[in-house]
Amino acid sequence: MLTKRQGRRLLEWFDAVRREDLPGLHTLAAGVDRDRAAVIADPTLPWNSGVVERHVNRIKVFKRRTFGRAGFTLLHNRVLPAP
Known part of the structure; x- marks a missing residue:
């Protein structure tokens, strides 16, 4: 379904999930309904x-590595390379 870009089939899958007794997937299906077009x-x-x-992700990893040791200036210099 995902590798062949058949997003429309997701709706059929979520309808099948609603018919079954799977409360965890019911929550997922309800969340998908809120933004159906994007899904x-x-x-x-x-x-x-x-x-x-x-x-x-690269910026977040850098922030985690330097947490408590570096300020915004260092983060700015690492994220935006000099010309």
């Missing part, structure tokens, strides 16, 4: 935010 679009469209997520 369907994610596995359907060819675009992704992988590059942005990589940079966000």
Whole structure:
């Protein structure tokens, strides 16, 4: 379903989940209903935010490593390289 970009089938899957007695998945299905369009679009469209997520992760890792030892100036210098 995900590798073949068939996001529309997710709705069928969530309907099947609602018919079963699986309370944990019922919560997941309810959360998906709140933003149904985005959930369907994610596995359907060819675009992704992988590059942005990589940079966000890099900054978070750096912040964790320097927690309590470095200030904003060092973070700024490490995240935004000098020209």
